[in-house]
Amino acid sequence: MTVRVMLVSPATSAALRxxxxxxxxxxxxxxDEAGARRxxxxxxxxxxxxxxxxxPSRRCRETAGELGAAVxxxxxxxxxxxxxxxxxxxxxxxxxxxxxxxAVSAWLTDPAAAPHGGxxxxxxxxxxxxxxxxxxxxxxxxxxxxEPAVARAAVVHALSLPAEAFWRLDxxxxxxxxxxxxxxxxxxxxxxxxxxxxx
Numbered sequence: 001m002t003v004r005v006m007l008v009s010p011a012t013s014a015a016l017r018x019x020x021x022x023x024x025x026x027x028x029x030x031x032d033e034a035g036a037r038r039x040x041x042x043x044x045x046x047x048x049x050x051x052x053x054x055x056p057s058r059r060c061r062e063t064a065g066e067l068g069a070a071v072x073x074x075x076x077x078x079x080x081x082x083x084x085x086x087x088x089x090x091x092x093x094x095x096x097x098x099x100x101x102x103a104v105s106a107w108l109t110d111p112a113a114a115p116h117g118g119x120x121x122x123x124x125x126x127x128x129x130x131x132x133x134x135x136x137x138x139x140x141x142x143x144x145x146x147e148p149a150v151a152r153a154a155v156v157h158a159l160s161l162p163a164e165a166f167w168r169l170d171x172x173x174x175x176x177x178x179x180x181x182x183x184x185x186x187x188x189x190x191x192x193x194x195x196x197x198x199x
Contacts, residue, residue, distance in 0.1 A: 039066035042194035050140035086118030111163035129157030144194030158186035
């Protein structure tokens, strides 16, 4: 059987607009008013799924709540959590780049590097790939609200791309990225916006 995995990136929050690394696992705080409104407007996507999931960040959980207002709450899965940025959590990328330029350079160029003490890019892709591999053949239509890094890692894993391709993928707020197939053979349907949310 074919599994269809629909990954939806969360709507906007203030931290997302500031390019701030996830702070203390809260997904950068609550959705902003415009993000919540756009997520509600896209709610129809949830009506036709067999399993509704969410990453644990506040931003993902609130987006899932707005998308699925008329269905049971999304199941929150730890393995769909955002990229662990270790001691960089809560900081803006430009701040880290100014204070630790060599560490940021290593992080951006070496997929095995984790100068922040959290996950390397390779570890993120393996974690997300492990979740994809764990889906049973009869999983049907799975919708998961996940942070952009998780969606990007899923595409890298599903298409057997080199880890460096992660940096060439862009996932805007409220973008739907679809994978169909099964473990070991996935097809990608390029992302489409579920709302007018551009950042």
